[in-house]
Amino acid sequence: MKAFIVDRYGKDVPLRAGELPAPVPSEHEVLISVHAAGINPIDSKIKAGEFKLILPFKAPFVLGRDLAGVVTAVGSSVRRFAPGDEVYASLGKANTGAFAELVAVNEDEVALKPAGLSMAEAAALPMVTLTAWQALVEKADVRPGDRVLIHAGSGGVGSIAIQLAKHLGTHVATTTSTGNVDWVRALGADEVIDYRTQDFATMLHDYDVVLDPLSGETLEKSVRVVRPGGLVIGINGPPDPAFAGQLGKPLLRPVMALLSRRIRRLARRNRVTYSFLFMRADGSQLREIAALADAGVLRPVIDRVFDFTDTVAALKYVDTGRAKGKVVISKTDAKKGQPGSS
Numbered sequence: 245m246k247a248f249i250v251d252r253y254g255k256d257v258p259l260r261a262g263e264l265p266a267p268v269p270s271e272h273e274v275l276i277s278v279h280a281a282g283i284n285p286i287d288s289k290i291k292a293g294e295f296k297l298i299l300p301f302k303a304p305f306v307l308g309r310d311l312a313g314v315v316t317a318v319g320s321s322v323r324r325f326a327p328g329d330e331v332y333a334s335l336g337k338a339n340t341g342a343f344a345e346l347v348a349v350n351e352d353e354v355a356l357k358p359a360g361l362s363m364a365e366a367a368a369l370p371m372v373t374l375t376a377w378q379a380l381v382e383k384a385d386v387r388p389g390d391r392v393l394i395h396a397g398s399g400g401v402g403s404i405a406i407q408l409a410k411h412l413g414t415h416v417a418t419t420t421s422t423g424n425v426d427w428v429r430a431l432g433a434d435e436v437i438d439y440r441t442q443d444f445a446t447m448l449h450d451y452d453v454v455l456d457p458l459s460g461e462t463l464e465k466s467v468r469v470v471r472p473g474g475l476v477i478g479i480n481g482p483p484d485p486a487f488a489g490q491l492g493k494p495l496l497r498p499v500m501a502l503l504s505r506r507i508r509r510l511a512r513r514n515r516v517t518y519s520f521l522f523m524r525a526d527g528s529q530l531r532e533i534a535a536l537a538d539a540g541v542l543r544p545v546i547d548r549v550f551d552f553t554d555t556v557a558a559l560k561y562v563d564t565g566r567a568k569g570k571v572v573i574s575k576t577d578a579k580k581g582q583p584g585s586s
């Protein structure tokens with residue numbers, strides 16, 4: 245099968261288009277013919293080796309975590325899927341390989357794709373929507389009327405998190421650059437702060453929750469806009485000690501405590517909680533997300549669709565950090581999307 249392969253870790257090591265034997269699904273896996281795959285910033289970070297400690301893939305391996313496609317074979321214990329099913333998934337910690345013609349995925353990480361969406365649209369959803377879901381529903385347990393600040397509202401995570409937060413009945417503020425202000429307002433944001441000309445930390449206060457995909461100064465300033473007892477969720481780090489437990493690597497606790505010492509101290513001083521989130525692959529949540537997509541509540545936001553053969557260019561585009569919504573590679577419907585179209 246054709247695949248995009250990481251031969252060794254390295255930022256400047258090229259991603260190689262090559263041929264590999266087709267994977268064979270194990271007992272609990274389904275084999276999926278990939279029709280479209282979503283690109284995420286983590287793909288380049290994995291290739292660079294930045295996630296070796298958390299996601300230790302042994303090179304050579306196939307890159308890519310989000311996909312939509314058709315089941316072609318199932319392992320002996322698979323009960324929920326059959327060949328011919330149209331599905332979508334984000335791959336779990338131990339797996340990689342969406343940028344290929346075929347990938348084997350544990351059935352617990354797979355769901356039937358939203359029926360009303362194309363393969364490219366479905367491939368735009370899994371990682372960013374699971375992240376938004378696990379932040380707003382699981383971790384923060386937001387309630388109607390809560391005030392939520394979502395940074396980088398025009399990004400892959402931000403553009404879907406705004407829609408989910410509005411569906412959950414919250415008041416949503418977001419940050420973006422001048423050119424995207426009207427665009428994120430159209431996604432549903434109630435308050436939009438242009439980070440090029442305005443300082444959110446002096447404009448917002450008494451928020452219940454912040455979802456931060458940026459880290460650094462933005463994360464540190466975020467503790468100041470949250471009410472005492474509120475929650476700041478970082479998804480771009482730094483990892484906190486609890487994350488070592490989730491990984492099942494308690495020996496990493498001191499390392500993660502050190503990495504997040506400064507932000508946890510700032511949070512404590514402001515009587516708020518800082519919590520790191522790392523998305524968990526979850527087929528049952530993808531089923532709920534599919535229902536919301538089919539009901540028109542969540543709309544995939546696609547910036548560009550590249551052809552499968554242009555996967556390297558698609559990754560470079562995401563690496564610019566300027567995508568508006570998601571970037572997808574497709575075997576069938578590559579086209580230059582209109583910003584905000586799906």
Ligand SMILES: NC(=O)c1ccc[n+]([C@@H]2O[C@H](COP(=O)([O-])OP(=O)(O)OC[C@H]3O[C@@H](n4cnc5c(N)ncnc54)[C@H](OP(=O)(O)O)[C@@H]3O)[C@@H](O)[C@H]2O)c1
Nearest residue numbers: 285396398399400401419421457479480521522523565567
């Ligand atoms: N922990 C997890 O499980 C998890 C899951 C998903 C993603 N992530 C991480 O979250 C981060 C974001 O992911 P993504 O898919 O949303 O990335 P993305 O789509 O590549 O984000 C690009 C967007 O970020 C915006 N942006 C950049 N700097 C900004 C700033 N200072 N203030 C406000 N907006 C800014 C840009 O808007 P402008 O052009 O207007 O600046 C652009 O639209 C990445 O680091 C990713 O690795 C983590």
